[in-house]
Amino acid sequence: MEDAVRAVDLSKTYGTGLAAVKALDHVTLTIARGTVAALLGPSGSGKSTLIKALGFVSPADTGEVFFEGRLVVKHGVPLADLAALRRRHLGFVFQKANLTSFLTARENVEIACEFGGKSDGRRRARELLEYLDVAGREHSYPEMLSGGEQQRVAIARALANEPSLILADEPTAALDSVRSRSVMELFRKVAHDRGAAVLVVTHDHRALEVFDVLYEMEDGRIRPHRPERSGLTAEQ
Amino acid sequence: MNLALRDVRRHLARFVGTAAGLGLLLSVVVAMQGIYAGMVDDATILTRAMHADLWLVQRDTRGPFAEGSRLDPSVEARAAAVPGVRTARPYTYQLIQREHRGAVMRIALVGLGWPDDPGRSLPLVRGRRLQQPHGEMIVDASLGLGIGEPLVLAGEQYRVVGLTRNALTSGGDSVAFMTVGDAELVAFDQPPEAALLERQRVVERLRRTDLGRGQPALEDLATDPRWRAPALASPPVAAVLVEADPHRIAEVRGVMRSWGDVSVYSQAEEEELLLVGVVQRARMQIGLFTVILTLTAAVIIMMVMYNLTLEKTHDLAVLKLMGAPRLRLLGLVLQQAWLLGAMGYAVAFAMGELAFPMFPRRVLITETISLVAPVATMGIVTLASILGLTHVMRIDPSIALEG
Known part of the structure; x- marks a missing residue:
């Protein structure tokens, strides 16, 4: 299966001298399209730093990131327009849904379509909300939605630009077990139906069976949590 | 979006x-x-409304708005005789404060040179210009008076015949226009007691002079309210406004500047005096x-x-x-x-x-x-x-x- 993203030998250190903390320590990771992967690990193990590096938000100090086979970041230096990459090829889902507060559910998805250069964003937004079973709330503002509904809208937004890679940072932290499982299954459905690569940072061990592969981070290093499955490799 | x-x-x-x-x-x-x-x-509205090419005021003063100016009325006739002058008219200006309908009213009283100037240059919004030498006035609408409304000044009744808008002084006081004669009546109005005392003083002065002692009949004249001593000058005016042939303004000005009793200002200079001196x-x-x-x-x-x-x-x-x-x-x-x-x-x-x-x-x-x-x-x-x-x-x- 085609690689969505490949990180090679990423390292990042916060602070200097005695206060230096190594957040990423020679991390190498590949996620293929159509795969849903989990990234486990305790707080402070480097999960969020890795998500930021893979999401082209905050690059690692050293190492390389390839996106769909193209080298886009080398030793912290961007070789492409990272905002445009995020706009067109990446989707983000956060711990809190982080919907834009002054846009309705539909507009939150529609604006992502617009950023991604998709025509007919309104129709596409409606389709996605329907796909995620929140079509009835399209005119509601985020504060009027339940936590589960907000997260579904956030996933719809992440799917708006038909991303190659979806990065989800503890998306079920605010949800109960039923909704949590429902969201995880949605990711699996999205990965398998739409061919996106999905990387989910999670502490939630209740629904691990929905993932194709599990990764674990500790002290900035990454290792497989389970035996390798198709589409995902981890090298340390 | x-x-x-x-x-x-x-x-x-x-x-x-x-x-x-x-x-x-x-x-x-x-x-x-x-x-x-x-x-x-x-x-500057007052000076502009007067449409004068030259303002003649008391020598070495910056009157009549920046400071008091007293000009002999004969200046009007002298100015009118200068070649190139089209009209010369007297102008008086004084601030009065009176009660009317229970409210205090501050009025800047401007005297217009009747009959040459019945207020033709004033920006009337209602009513008409002055048509009589006595008893009529044009006031600014900000005074709150209506057309035909009477106002008692110096014991005489004046009727409002015209209204202007925004005819105000630099201090924000509303302006009323009447003939110079009426304005002087108001300016030199005296209560009866003061008039009696003044006549008394005239008699006493006469008695101290040879003239008075030699001609006792003068005492009778001095105490007659209808009599005015021919030696006494007419009341002074504040300024004389001159309109001149546009091509000869400089020439006219040159002549008048040579007179020892007046200072001559152009319209622009008069406005400048107001801005620099009064409201600066x-x-x-x-x-x-x-x-x-x-x-x-x-x-x-x-x-x-x-x-x-x-x-x-x-x-x-x-x-x-x-x-x-x-x-x-x-x-x-x-x-x-x-x-x-x-x-x-x-x-x-x-x-x-x-x-x-x-x-x-x-x-x-x-x-x-x-x-x-x-x-x-x-x-x-x-x-x-x-x-x-x-x-x-x-x-x-x-x-x-x-x-």
Whole structure:
């Protein structure tokens, strides 16, 4: 299966001298399209730093990131327009849904379509909300939605630009077990139906069976949590 | 999708409230500018309304507005005889304060040279010019008198026959116009007791002179109220206004400057005397206050814009993370600033229409103010957005990833 993203030998250190903390320590990771992967690990193990590096938000100090086979970041230096990459090829889902507060559910998805250069964003937004079973709330503002509904809208937004890679940072932290499982299954459905690569940072061990592969981070290093499955490799 | 309008729609009440507050602030700024313009206009309106080419006033004075000026009435005839002079008319000016219908009324009384000047150059809004040498007056509408309304001055009844608008002094007092004769009657009005005492003093002075002692009949004349001693001069006038052949103004002026008892000013010089002498300090004070107020408004708008942006930091970080083009986010802040400015100006304009006419001093919204104020408002809100725009540029999209 085609690689969505490949990180090679990423390292990042916060602070200097005695206060230096190594957040990423020679991390190498590949996620293929159509795969849903989990990234486990305790707080402070480097999960969020890795998500930021893979999401082209905050690059690692050293190492390389390839996106769909193209080298886009080398030793912290961007070789492409990272905002445009995020706009067109990446989707983000956060711990809190982080919907834009002054846009309705539909507009939150529609604006992502617009950023991604998709025509007919309104129709596409409606389709996605329907796909995620929140079509009835399209005119509601985020504060009027339940936590589960907000997260579904956030996933719809992440799917708006038909991303190659979806990065989800503890998306079920605010949800109960039923909704949590429902969201995880949605990711699996999205990965398998739409061919996106999905990387989910999670502490939630209740629904691990929905993932194709599990990764674990500790002290900035990454290792497989389970035996390798198709589409995902981890090298340390 | 217009993000600025979506945000406004979501927080409409707060946005409208902010715009209203901004509008009130802008209305104060515009009012100060209007008061400043009104003060300058008031200071010069009297001279402009007189349509004189030259003002003859008492030698070495800057009268009649900046200081008192007493000119012998014969100057009028002398001026009229100068080649190139079309008309010469006397002019008096005095401030009086009277009670009328239980209210105190301050009036700047201007005497017009009847019959040459029945008020033909006055900006009448109702009524007519003077048609009689006595008992009629034209007043400014700000006095609150109506056409035909009588006003008692110096024991005589004067009827209002015409109304002007914005005929005010530099001090904001309303102007009333009557013939020079009537104005002098009012100016030299004496209560009966004072008249008796004055006659008494004349008799006593006569008795101390050879003339009085040699001609006792003079005492009878001095005590007769109908008699006026031929040796006594007519009451002085404040100025003589000269209209001259446009091609010969300089020549006429040259002749009059050689007279020992007058100073000659052109219309522009008379206006300058008013501005520099009479209202200079007040003008500077209001000018400085206007500048400070404008700067204050700019700072307040800047902080409002900054706070509006600051509140959206997380939303903007999320949009940045999603790859929102930078211009879209900067546009959000700028468009809201412009909308706020436009709404604020509309509120200020409405306030001006409703409230400014009720101000005790005239608020003059000149064409310049009408044109500059909206442009300046938009300029100020644009500049005021700089902090907000800088904040947008600095927002780190990664904060959207933090719980």
